[in-house]
């Protein structure tokens with residue numbers, strides 16, 4: 431291929447973004463206390479890392495090198511993902527992952543095949559990448575949903591505890607007043 435492929439920028443952007451995601455997801459997997467969450471986050475982190483390398487490899491095969499791009503949000507995402515004080519649910523919320531999607535609505539990947547000049551090998555890679563990303567989205571959504579349900583059911587227990595404490599304090603107060 432002599433002419434510079436028009437989709438080179440897309441391949442470069444994917445390689446960079448996936449590499450960043452692998453790093454912050456690995457940091458999250460290392461800090462979570464839950465094995466079930468860890469299994470999901472680690473799976474997606476590995477996929478991201480492999481995507482980053484696969485797209486860098488494809489660029490190389492086409493005769494080009496990945497141009498590193500610094501994402502200004504990268505440090506912030508890393509701080510959230512590696513936090514030991516945020517819950518897993520809070521991490522989902524703050525990273526904007528696992529958010530509900532409208533069924534059948536176009537997503538960020540829908541337009542990636544709009545370029546009709548994409549060669550067969552790159553097209554194959556892109557197709558696998560898109561299918562895996564969408565599956566990762568489903569994994570994230572189901573994990574976030576479980577954590578959200580748990581947080582919602584844990585909240586009344588916490589309020590019951592608070593009510594018990596308030597009751598005990600009131601009893602002490604009444605005893606004091608009566609003495």
Ligand SMILES: [Fe+2]
Pocket residue numbers: 447448451478563
């Ligand atoms: Fe990704």
